[in-house]
Amino acid sequence: MAKTPPLVHLISALSLLVPPLVMAEDLFGLDQPLPEILSATRLKQSPAAVPGSVSVIDRALIEASGARDIPELMRLVPGMMVGYVKGNEITVNYHGGQVGTARRMQVLIDGRSVYRPGLATVDWVDLPLAIEDIERIEVFRGPNTVSYGANALTGVISITTRSPANNHGTRLKYTHGQRGIDDWYGSQAFSSGNGDFRLSLSGQQDSGFDRTDIEDSYRDSRRSTRMHFSATHALDDSQTLDWQLVAKEGSNQKNFYSNEEALVRDVVPVGDTNKDIKARDYSASMRWSLDTSSAHNLQVQAYAQRWERVQEWRTCDLALSFTPEVSALQQLDPKLLDSVARLLRQRKAIPLSAGPLAFAIGENFYKNGGALQAAVCGDINNNINETRYDLELQDTLSLSDDLRLLSGMSYRKDTADSQTYFQGGLQNEVWRVFGHLEWHLSEHFVLQGGSMFETDTLSGDSLTSRIALNYLITPRHGIRFVYSEAVRSPDMQENNVNWSYLIENLNPNLNGRDSAYYYATAQGPGNLQQEIMRSREIGYNGQFDFGLQIDIKLFNEEIHRLIAEPLDITEFVQNNDNYMWFRGAETEIDWAFTASDRLRLTYAYVDFETSEKSYRRLTARYSGSAGYLRDWGDGWSSSLFYYGADLLNQRRFERADLRIAKRFNFGKSDLELALMMQQRLDDEALTWRENLYDQRRMVSVSAQLEF
Template identity: 60%
Template sequence: MAINPRASLPLSLLALLATGEVLGDDLFDNHHAMPEVLTATRLKQAPAAVPGSVTVLDSALIKASGARDIPELLRLVPGMMVGYRNGNQATANYHGSNVTEARRLQVLIDGRSVYRPGLASVDWTDIPVAIEDIERIEVFRGPNTVSYGANALMGVINILTRHPLDSRGTRLKTTQGQRGIHDWYASHGSAWQDGALRLSLSGLQDSGFDHDQFGRDYRDSRRLNRFNLSASQQLDSRHSLAWQLAAKEGSNQRPYGYASVFDEQIAPGDDGSDVKARDYAGSLRWTLDFSPEHSLYLQSSAQHWERKQVWRACEAEVAFSPELGELWDLNPFYVVKFGDYLTQLKNNPTNAVLPPGTAREQALATAVRAQLFGGGAAPVCGDVNQSMRETRYDFEVQDTLSLSDDLRLLSGLGYRYDHADSETYFNGALSNHIWRLFGHLEWQLGAHWLVQGGAMLEDDRLSGSSLTPRIAVNYLITPRHGLRAVYSEAVRSPDMYENNVDWRYRVRNLQPQAFGQSSATYFARSRGPGDLDQEIMRSRELGYNGSFADVGISLDIKLFYDEIHGMISEPLRNDRFFPSNANSMRFSGAETQIDWQLSHADRLRLSYAYLDFSASSHLDRRLSARHSGSAGWLRDWGQGWSSALFYYGADQLNQYRFERLDLRVAKRITIGSAALELAGVMQQRLDDEPLTWQENNYDERQLLYFSAELEF
């Protein structure tokens, strides 16, 4: 990284504060509109008054980035670690840790959580919203269980779509490029006296990474289509309705990763392990404004996720032995030692000795050995089913009341029902009920001091109850400049997968039959412990947020010290499923972000994060970069020409450096009442390393794609 962590923050401040005349004029400026953010406390607040750090990615920045999906946008967020498990499975974690599925982040679309209930992950590829429909993304960088519940342990990403009233007219867009890029988007919006509606259809397709670490083709392409319908209706001066419907269907390739446990010479199965995905969502919000000082809303949503994954695999017949399955249930560690014994028996039979154990363990092991050498090593092939269906119903009521000019109270109640159905992961179905009671109080003490406190009481039927508080003190130098000190606690409840899994593979259509059966259960089976405790985080933050409106500069600085205890860090594999609360992690460091509108034509945006961390598990240290950041220059050249240049860098993600330059050049052409924009994006990797994991490799370090968008 070219950024010097010791110089960047002081130099940034000196550059802003050196001119006392500019600072003095700006501190008392009241001529510019005050920006507001919503995600931090659910209250509309000026950035200087927020009890924490918020990054806002506005529509101009989103468009200029040329990003095709949400994880690439998150590279602009200080401290956000963006990587890839493969070409269609992006990972995004604030400050890192081992959980690559973002189990410690809450992700919302217009207030609706898209955090999957069963496997407790966020499928970034499968989120049913197009980049073109996003108005802004607010990222609260830090624990926010207080406002959004137990998944918001390390942060909240709130994706806010364009209001239907701002979407009138028709937009058509196509994007084509290297690596199989073929995207499209079409929308139409209309409005009437008291309402508006937008319908959008979109699709995304690419071929993923080119090859793995051995130079072989990598099966990780993606293809998806999306449907979105958004409407708003003002019923009268006090009542309004807003509702959305969304759907997504597509398929994600998965590399065939299964290898025979008993004989590496057994031929692999087919490549049909791809995931066919369908998602459906609907939400309705009713808002009642009693007065300018008092409002109430009720929001309900329903979501359904379907993942169909069935493929054919081959294994030695003995893998379906009832005796081996019983031995595994009795003592999986003995089976591991028994496997070592079988290897030794094959390579050096003279010295091979059956592992010591109980009489029952040794009797079962002897029976399995006889089966193996009595023909049980012969291959059998069958259909593996790893499909899952997940459903969520969510209801929430929230009341916002100004008790006086200096005192605001937000309170709310929520209920959520989660249901997961999978023969493989849960041996049937599992459900959960979650109740939430939350509140936030904002108290203005005089002209400069702002004291805020909040708490969330949450009752989870599977994990128990929790109470998480937050208290913050903001010193407002002016309404645009504030210092903050924040202490907060947060929890993450163990999800269904970690705590309640009943993971077993029933393989069907076995040919030839295994032990006389055409359907049998694989020997390795895993059960969740059922008694995992919640992960607990304690966070301390000092910061500054300022808006120098006259010179177009917005600045945020954050110093932090976070501790997480009771972490669940173990790799959760079917043959090694031993989750525990035995791990902990500590983060400390500094982050800054600067947005500078130099003139009507030029805008600079810089972000940087320095992270010092330690973890009891080496797995938690892999996906945290000590230095990371971004730099962007947006330029309007006039006569319809514009450009944007971005740099992204991280010194280490899973021991691999990442540096990339992105250039977008666009030309806007007016055609009567319509407008056509032609744009090209070039991404140039500055490093020559795999992306996050050793399997993720491209043939070329450069990527080109082009788009044409027509508005009328």
Template identity: 55%
Template sequence: MYLGPPPRSSLLLMLLCSLPALADDLFLDGQPLPQVLTATRLKQSAAAVPGSMTVIDSELIKASGARDISELLRLVPGMMVGYTTGNQASVNYHGTSASDARRMQVLIDGRSVYRAGLATVDWSDIPVAMEDIERIEVFRGPNTVSYGANALMAVVNILTRSPANSQGSRMKVTRGERGINDFYASQGVGWETGDLRLSLSGQQDDGFDSNAVGADRRDGRRLNRFSLAVSQTLNAQQSLDWQLNVKEGTNQRPYTYTPIFDGITEGSNNSDVTAKDYAGSLRWNFDFNPDHSLYIQGSAQQWDRRQIWKACDAKVSFSPQLTQLWQLNPNYAERLARNMEAYSQGSAPPGSAAEQALANQVLDQWKHQGGKDPVCGDIDQSTRESRYDLELQDTLSLSDSLRLLSGFNYRYDRADSDTYFNGTLDDTTWRLFGQLEWRASEHWLLQGGAMYEDTHLSGHSLTPRVAVNYLINPRHGLRAVYSEAVRSPDMFENNVNWSYRVTNLSSPAYGQDSGQYFVVTRGPGNLDKELMRSRELGYNGFFADLGLNVDVKLFYDEITDMISSPLRNNQYIASNANSSHFTGAESQLDWRVSNADRLRLTYAYVDASSSNPLDKAQTARNSGSAGWLREWGQGWSSAVFYYGDDALNQYRFQRVDLRVAKRIAVARTNVELAGVLQQRLDNQPTTWADNNYDHRHVLYFSAELDF
């Protein structure tokens, strides 16, 4: 295993020298504890959480030099970060398919950005700037109990800075190799009863340099974002928070269409996507008293993806008889189409009488009716997805030892696509959820929760979670957790009606200027939910005298009724026939050695087994990270991070990132100049053979002004 162990000898020596301090720290509680929110929706200390948490705070976000949220998640043990192209990250907790990321819920301030129509999270298109993020809380494990289906394996909650903490003006520019060209500007203002933050930001880069055969890799991106956040106090008990986010940009796509029929080589050189996202939310907070609070939140989102590209194929692609043959027997029709020239020299391939009769008509079109002539036209693969969400949550302390959280959620999803759904498809979801926390004694904490969910397209489910935490003291806890979670089949998997209509044909095909491609795929419509059962044993401890936080986790997770790839137009296999198991251990250590130094280590060992080999393609058996943050004085600071895994989709990944920064104070203005160097230590592609850089390093610089 290439991933070297942490410096255990030096760490052990320092711990042994500090045994008296450790003993005192274990049984004394002298300071407030940091709290997290994402695990149960209740504010809890890390030792009391019914599961494993990772918090990436603002200091880590800045020190990492990361330009994307997906890159930050390399700091989370067990998180597998890969790329399908330079502008499309594929992020999975513990793995599954390398090309799809369907089993993790992603939230911005509690609002889901998981797209239900095509079951994806557009990491590079998330409409929030890195500079606006306060912290990222990651619940490492299933959490359907708190967030519903799709929180199958983990939850990533991106929490933005409050407008009250964003006062003043801030500007930042970043330039560097690989076409990196980013900017950020924000203005925060406050008044007697409220605060506002307005920010504008943009990103641009060229993506990967070359594909597996050395040709240019067309996967650059350009995007601009607008964000407005307002907090308004109504009275001593009530407040309003509302947000508005807009994003527009272009993601390049390599042209990957391969004509079915031999000899057809013409076509477009790109299939780029123009993306526009809109999101708005309004939240009313009501604090009845210190023991009782309630909020109501409504949100609306829309994702527009415009993608029109030109394709060329043989005229026979639009043959009504070939379409009938596909509907009768797709495998027979594809075999005929792939070998048309060979079969045209003789007779149709063996099959039923109906199959052979249709095949002979298609062969006659091929030979005598210009069926092999190339025809080109436009394909509109655009999609639009919309979501409307309403949620009510009530939090009540019934006594000093008993807390109850309850609520309901209503969500409406709609997907519009002529290619994928032959029009419009919609879905409605109702949820009821609850979480009960009982402090049975000074040391024992019992927690239980459940989510009932009913989805129009895939039925209902009830998922529970039970946990026992033994608190040695409020800063140190042992936990045992059992939870169940589900993932609803998305619209694409279950209800796809996939076909390509080609318009503006270069020459008429069977008397028409547009035509329907003969391959038509429909989803089964009766897929069941995936089910996950998870068992976890863990420890979380905060040694205040040392500034040391430690979390260790042992886990055994199993997913049944699993829906696996491939889900391609000419090979669509969607069923609940597969399963996967994940067994292993994770650890994370965050140590503030002094006021100047901070060390951070993570490691994950994941042993995956799957009935479908594709479902463990993005599972690295060994992965981890190491970081050292240092304040040198006189405004100088540095951070160095190592990221590594032994195999994602069979390709190793090792990289070291170095950031050096200088802060300068001029009157009331603060200036920070920083440089980031990322150096790959291996010589392999990133996740896929087509993802290659000409140089194994990249260098970029930033200048930030705060006044």
């Protein structure tokens, strides 16, 4: 006799629950309109029918949080780890990983990826977007390469900006506070003909951390100026056209030299420690949407963007650092070179037992008449320009009342141009074909499947898939069972880097040359394979008529062929030899229990294991948040938030945020004055031991005028 498939047993078992659902529908109610999730599968779906966990941060929550940055909003998402490398270097990782970079999560602004192609990072402090322009953020918590391609390995943050059609008028805002906070914002939205337009200009500035753990002052301030112009046109009853122009200019302070810059730092001038990064971003995007019928939609999206990073400084080192022997030893044994440097710094001889190459370096250093001990200074840079062109076609078709099909294809071209990182330019082309099928088997069962085929000229081909079964107790309450596979392509820096520093304008010259390559070099292996994630999830999502929303997730995630070695030019050893897995549970509760009161709670427990020891410190096992928002009437409102994580990079984090606001009405104008206070409840440095503030409390005030 043929064996019955396990899926049939599961459906049969769950169907036994159907009779009691008549009473369940009466209890839960179906009168309120269902909220919609827009970005999880690219289809509009009710939260209970989504094949995964999604956190929604709406406009009210954004304003009540008082956050100045998107990473701070991510503290409201269960399982998100927000880390600070410096005051102007922030990372966001879902469930953890490397704190210095966030390479495994896709970030979209109105469908446009801001994941940099060359160095494969998201510059959170340099995003060309003011938080005042954000309408909504959806965070898909889990792998989603079937919808958004490789690099959506652990999740997708989809940011939607405010529509010009719904925000006519003028808004002006100014924020000032401790730690050098000095932000401003202005926007004007209007209609003309068949279009609505909004122009917003904004600026952001702060001074970063106050000091390091050895009481040195910290040069990690940031400053940015942004322009965002958006337009939407109703071409006719069935067609819309949206387009945007975005620009950003700013600078981020840097002043700490890296190990590769001085072999014997104590006996040579440091040079110019001003390594500030000048950042400029530009983008243009367009989206055309056509409804050929009530059951069919066609959408075309195209965008172009460019990232420019200029980081130039003057450095000094010993002439010894430019010798072939030092370069050869660095390639052969970087750790031995560090030992040699320590001995030379202490003016000690190199023992013959260290090896002939190390011994020869010491002999040359002491017996060359002082020539190799002379300081040589020159100009060096980390400049890089990255560009991306993306064209995508998406088709949404309702085959019947119970069956919907989304399909599409896209082409993307990425370019990275850097003499330091790639000895010139490097290109990559990516073709994608994707699809998602949603089938309502009955009133209570939804079966979904999706896949994406991707061909990458630098990384090869990949095929990822997802299958999910949602059991709808009612349309507002569902239990989900999800299995998905995802990949992350090795980025250009990991796999294809040709990293070396050409120091120019040398003073004094080296043997008549005014330029020379530094001893440290790194070469990408060129044959890295894609990382693979396999994820299993069981969850529940419920939307109650009395304002309560609950999401619960149990998960098991495994990442194989993990590329985890540090991207360090002095010891560049990238491979697929590592792994990492996560198991745990998350919950999110959002309850508007009166028209004036809203409570939001999140909690995450993450158990994990990894073969890369540096990753073991970068996941908080317990983390969460709690927030209470209240409208007191007569223009008064307040919000109180708590954020906590037990250990992130071996440091506890606890903070309470309070915001009190008063709104005044002057006819057609509104003025809001707000006080924001953050109070650290722990006495730890933030993520890294160097990141210290003089005071645990920070206060800022803001004034916003709308007319």
